[in-house]
Amino acid sequence: MTRGRGRPAGGPLFDEATRQQFLDQVAAGAQLGEAAAAVGIHRNLPGYHARTDGVFARRLEEALARGKAARADKVPHGEYRYNVLGCRCKEICTPAASAARAGRRRAADADATREPDSPAPVRTVPKAPEPESPTSFLLRSRSSPPDRRAA
Numbered sequence: 001m002t003r004g005r006g007r008p009a010g011g012p013l014f015d016e017a018t019r020q021q022f023l024d025q026v027a028a029g030a031q032l033g034e035a036a037a038a039v040g041i042h043r044n045l046p047g048y049h050a051r052t053d054g055v056f057a058r059r060l061e062e063a064l065a066r067g068k069a070a071r072a073d074k075v076p077h078g079e080y081r082y083n084v085l086g087c088r089c090k091e092i093c094t095p096a097a098s099a100a101r102a103g104r105r106r107a108a109d110a111d112a113t114r115e116p117d118s119p120a121p122v123r124t125v126p127k128a129p130e131p132e133s134p135t136s137f138l139l140r141s142r143s144s145p146p147d148r149r150a151a
């Protein structure tokens, strides 16, 4: 059964092929949990092996760095990039973050002066009336008033 590697570190759950697939996912920008799910292992497994296997720990670290860069490359400049990735470019991110902060202040002020939104009423959909019932149309029109929220 052994494949001659002589060390049980990976075990059947996390053999080299699976490790490589996992690291590829991470390097491509997947979160650790996503990458684990993608290769069919428990999400704690890579962390466990990183603690007990220095070589794997370094590979994981490298994959994480590449994944972070890959994710960052995909993020357009804007508020999120300013807040999460620390981009302070003067062209887009810094003004976007300033504008968003100002917008949140205005929204907070507005919220303080009006009633909180009431939850949308639960509307039950009436059963399709039987065509031969003379009252079914009246019942239906009373139980489902026109939707005023659309106005």
Ligand SMILES: [Zn+2]
Binding pocket: 077, 078, 081, 087, 088, 089, 092, 093, 094
């Ligand atoms: Zn930027």
